[in-house]
Structure formats: structure tokens, C-alpha cells
Amino acid sequence: MKSKILNLLQMNSNGYLSGEQISGVLGISRTAVWKHINSLKNEGYIIDSVNNKGYKLLSDTSEVNNSSLKSLCNGYEFIQFAKFLDTVDSTNSEAKRIAMDELHLEGIVVADEQTNGKGRLGRQWTSDKNSGLWMSLLIRPKLKPDAASAITLVAAAGMTKALEDCTKLKIGIKWPNDLIINGKKVCGILTEMSAEINQLHYIILGIGVNLNQVNFTESLSDKATSLKKEGAEVSSKQLLGAFLASFSEFYKQFLKGDMSQVIAFHQAHSVTIGKHVQIISPIETREAYVLDINADGSLLVKNDLGENEIVFSGEVSVRGINGYI
Incomplete structure (x- = not known):
């Protein structure tokens, strides 16, 4: 319910919404509206409250809550x-x-x-x-x-x-x-x-x-x-x-x-295409040259035998030869 009140305030940020309007739209009491407004204020929202006018969102919070x-x-x-x-x-x-x-x-x-x-x-x-x-x-x-x-x-x-x-x-x-x-x-x-x-x-x-x-x-x-x-x-x-x-x-x-x-x-x-990389699997580490990313998302490489090979993401980890990438 609190998020619904927040959405109403955000949609009407240029003016005030009365407690009566909010309670009418959401089907809750004006007391419940007031409690949710105070909870929003505690979360970092700046909400102006004016008698006979209602509530207006002055500043949104910048963080996720x-x-x-x-x-x-x-x-x-x-x-x-x-x-x-x-x-x-x-x-x-x-x-x-x-x-x-x-x-x-x-x-x-x-x-x-x-x-x-x-x-x-x-x-x-x-x-x-x-x-x-x-x-x-x-x-x-x-x-x-x-x-x-x-x-x-x-x-x-x-x-x-x-x-x-x-x-x-x-x-x-x-x-x-x-x-x-x-x-x-x-x-x-x-x-x-x-x-x-x-x-x-x-x-x-x-x-x-x-x-x-x-x-x-x-x-x-x-x-x-x-x-x-x-x-x-x-x-x-x-x-x-x-x-x-x-x-x-x-x-x-x-x-x-x-x-x-x-x-x-x-x-x-991509920072991988056109690089010599290490392909690390649970059983071995080997080197290859990365040619491209295929249409299905797999990696096309040339292995140390000079053969093209397809590498799937669930099988391996890829690292640079001389560093992280």
C-alpha cells in the first residue's frame, strides 16, 4: 500500500493530493494514509504536508528501499x-x-x-x-x-x-x-x-x-x-x-x-574478441585465440591446433594471457 501511495505522489508531483483523495483511490482510511506518509518520510522521501491541501512529494529518495x-x-x-x-x-x-x-x-x-x-x-x-x-x-x-x-x-x-x-x-x-x-x-x-x-x-x-x-x-x-x-x-x-x-x-x-x-x-x-586467452575448465587450462561471438551466444575460438572451436559459457572461465582480460 505504501508503494501505491508513493506512485500517486510521484504521478501528481506538481500539486498536492489530499488524504481524502488518496484514501478514496486506494480504499483505506485517512489515518492509514497518514501512517504510510510518515513511513515514507522515514525512508528518506521529503513530503510536504499542508492542512486543507494534503501531501506533495518534494524530493524522491536516491537509494533503493x-x-x-x-x-x-x-x-x-x-x-x-x-x-x-x-x-x-x-x-x-x-x-x-x-x-x-x-x-x-x-x-x-x-x-x-x-x-x-x-x-x-x-x-x-x-x-x-x-x-x-x-x-x-x-x-x-x-x-x-x-x-x-x-x-x-x-x-x-x-x-x-x-x-x-x-x-x-x-x-x-x-x-x-x-x-x-x-x-x-x-x-x-x-x-x-x-x-x-x-x-x-x-x-x-x-x-x-x-x-x-x-x-x-x-x-x-x-x-x-x-x-x-x-x-x-x-x-x-x-x-x-x-x-x-x-x-x-x-x-x-x-x-x-x-x-x-x-x-x-x-x-x-567485447574485450575478448581478438585476444589470446586462457580457457579454464575443471579438468584443464589451455590457450586459444578468440574470433567472434556466435549467434547463439557461444564463443568462436581458434585452438592451439589451429582448428576452429565453439566454447559454451557454462563450461569454462575465460582469462587473459597476461592479465584479467
Whole structure:
């Protein structure tokens, strides 16, 4: 209900809405309206209250919280629930718990802090309080499991566009799931899936973006960066809103079976194409030269035997020969 009141105030930001008007639209008492307004004020919204005139939103909050998250997600068909948490073990784990309990719901989980954030291949993702955008999308596209892995590229394209729209920085994509600024990682994407041989149950897209970190551990200092370190100040709310808009457009095309825009976007932003790389699998590490990204999102490489080979994202990790990219 609080998010509905916020939406009404945002839609009428040029004037005042009386408590009577709000209660009439939403079917709640004026006392309930007053309580929700005070709760919004406690979340950081600046709302003017004037006797005989009502309420007017003077300033929106710049951060993601429970109310702003629901407001941001309003209207997206792939978001039926929006959950904000101050602290969680990991947003992917929380999304997975919801997926098991609510067998048909799609939605989003956002947290201010993760105590056990996840990266690919079992790596830990550092996600301190007030330092980034930590989120997971739970989606249930009607696809065969073998067609679903390309969703990582859809998310990477969506976040890259959002970052460029919000910062004007040049963002690179290290195939398939890392976003790069000046040779260092600013965002990672972890895709997890539940499926049977011919049936996809759900996909969880975990996305972490470093916004405000200044100091990184010694093991990460030569690999990781943040928007703040790169001279850009962006709020989590601004970035999330931009991501949902761009992801939605790419996702619509993906559901239609059209990956052409996503692939073209990756080709234009790739820091992997034209590079000698290490292809790291659980059983071996070998070198190859990256030729292109195929229409299905797989990587086309020339291996050390001089033969063309296709590499799929779920199988390997790709690293530069002399550095991270």
C-alpha cells in the first residue's frame, strides 16, 4: 500500500493530493494514509504536508528501499514481487528460497548488504553495506534448458547499457558475464538454473555492481574497480531503474527467439574478441585465440591446433594471457 501511495505522489508531483483523495483511490482510511506518509518520510522521501491541501512529494529518495523498489518495478511483466532486504546471505540464495516456495512467481530481490555473496565457480563476491547494487532476478521463461544459458548475455547487455546511460563511461564486456572499466571488473553476473532434461523450472540472474568502494583487498586490487574509483557517482536506485528498462527491451527480443540485438551489442563492447586467452575448465587450462561471438551466444575460438572451436559459457572461465582480460 505504501508503494501505491508513493506512485500517486510521484504521478501528481506538481500539486498536492489530499488524504481524502488518496484514501478514496486506494480504499483505506485517512489515518492509514497518514501512517504510510510518515513511513515514507522515514525512508528518506521529503513530503510536504499542508492542512486543507494534503501531501506533495518534494524530493524522491536516491537509494533503493522497500518502497522505491516496488515503485521502480511497477509495470514490468517479469516482476510480480519485489523484495528489499537490509542484509541477506546472498540475493541468489534468497531468490532460490522464494522460487522453491512460490512455484509460479517471478520477481526481484535487492539487498543493501550480502554476508555471503556468490561469484562464478564458487568464488566469493564482496558486497559490503552501502557499497553497491546487489540484486537477483527470478524469471521463468518458457524455453528449453539448452536455450536458456544465453540469458547471461541478455543481462550483461542490459547492465552495460544502463551503466553507459548513467555514467557516460566506456564499458567493456568480458565474455560472457563480467563488465569492465579500464581493464578492471566493475560488475559480475552469476546465472543459476533449475531444470530437468526438457523442462526449465526457473533462472536466477545474480548481478553485483561495485558503486562506492574505494579500497579493495590485495587479491582484488589489480582486478576490480568501482564507479566511484572511475569518477562516476551513481545511486543504486538510478542504476537499477536504468537496468530494468534496458534489460526489459533485450529480454523481450530474447523471448521471441531473436538474439541479434544482444549479440551485436556484445560484439561492439567485447574485450575478448581478438585476444589470446586462457580457457579454464575443471579438468584443464589451455590457450586459444578468440574470433567472434556466435549467434547463439557461444564463443568462436581458434585452438592451439589451429582448428576452429565453439566454447559454451557454462563450461569454462575465460582469462587473459597476461592479465584479467
